[in-house]
Amino acid sequence: MALREKDIEYFRQLLEAEHAKIDKQVAGLRKKIKKSLDEDRVFERNSGDPDSDFITESSEIEKDEMLVRQLESSLQQIDDALDAIGEGYYGICQKCGASIDRARLKTIPWAKFCYKCQVEVEEVEKGAA
């Protein structure tokens, strides 16, 4: 069953709220990374040999950077879903054209594929990796 306008509005708000939340997380992490990098530079100037603190700090930055990349790919998916709403194909599987289950959209509002196609896509990705 295709989504009603009311449903689409509901998912649009859900997506926008999620987008704002992730945006904030990314901005916070970016600030944290920048601050850590600045502190590292200060540390390097003050001391020649990096001690364990320095190493911990570096892997911390790497973890944060990885998280930023993950969050940015989520943002991309949310943007795509918001585009789909604007274009009028939201909630339609981009592989087989079937309506995506509402329950599925409630769990994953940025879902591009129906469950069946998602499984297929993931299997292809797994095979390619």
Ligand SMILES: [Zn+2]
């Ligand atoms: Zn499908």
